Amino acid sequence: MALEVTLFAVFIAALITALTTGLGALPLALSKNVGQKWLSAGAAIAAGLMLAASHTLIEEGMAKQEWLTLAGIATGLILVYLAYQGIERQNAPDIGELNDADAKKMLMIVGVMTAHSFAEGIGVGVSYGGGQDLGLLITATIAIHNIPEGLAIALILVPRGMSVLRAAGWSIFSSLPQPLVAVPAYMFVNTFQSILPFGLGLAAGAMIWMVFAELLPDANKELQPATIGVIVVFAFLSMMIFQISI
Ligand SMILES: [Zn+2]
Incomplete structure (x- = not known):
């Protein structure tokens, strides 16, 4: 019985990490009134936040297994690039408020963030394998970094015209792999522990690609490069301060 309670606890903990994403x-x-200028500023802020998140993923992976993390980064790049080519060739999905180009961009961003949540779901499950206290600590860290x-x-x-509520819904969606993956990762902790560095690297590789291929071109539309640099570094710093102060 105790095992069932714990599995349920792991699921609930990881579910909370998904819900906090919506708070963001x-x-x-x-x-x-979010105009063009906000589109660029938002992209620059998002770039800094995602670079910092990638940094943390790589740092965690490297501490566990360096080569597996690097192999993950390379694989993440290949997968995200192939996904991008695939999406470009398709007709845009019909997402009410968004035009075709924006709908494709949304698909890439939500897709990459959802994929990176798989790695974090493994992280939550595996950390519970190290005991309840470690599990809670990692869960809290991931929940807060999801915001x-x-x-x-x-x-x-x-x-791009989506309502805040729907955007919050997509943010939560991007984190749903966390509760779904955390439970099997906890049950088969040894297997998942060994692939975790690969998953962390993979998530980071895809996110770094996205920063430069999807976000910086948006930032460039309305902002000077020097200004973008300032915003990106500030956003990076904010994310790191946020992470160390919890
Ligand atoms: Zn993350």
């Missing part, structure tokens, strides 16, 4: 969209409810990631997603979607 809420600041955008405050400013209703700026939700913000990063909303910063891309809301300036």
Whole structure:
């Protein structure tokens, strides 16, 4: 019986990490008129947040197994590039408020963030294998780091005309792999522990590609390169401060 309770606890903990992602969209409810300039500024902020998240993923992976992490980064790049080529060739999905180009961009961003949640779901499950205390610590860390990631997603979607509530929904969606993967990762902790560095690297490789291929071109539309640099570094710093202060 004790095992069932724990599995349920792992699931609930990881579910909470998914829900906190939606909180990240809420600041955008405050400013209703998000114009072109916000589209660029939002992209620059999202770029800094995602670079910092990638840094943390790589740092964690490297501490466990260096070569597996690097192999993960290379694989992440290949997969995200192939996914991008695939999406470009398709007709755009019909996402009510968004035009075709924006719908494709949304698909890439939500897709990459959802894929990176798989690695974090493994992280939650595996950490519970190290005991309840470690599990709770990692869960809390991931839950809090999901908030700026939700913000990063909303910063891309809301300036393109999506409602804040729907953007929050997509942010939560991007984190749903966390509760789904955490449970098997906890049950088969040894197997998942060995592939975790690969997953962390894979997530980071895909996210770094996205920063340069999808976010910086948006930032460049309305902002000077020097200004973008300032915003990116500030966003990076904020994310790191956020992570060490919890
Ligand atoms: Zn993350």
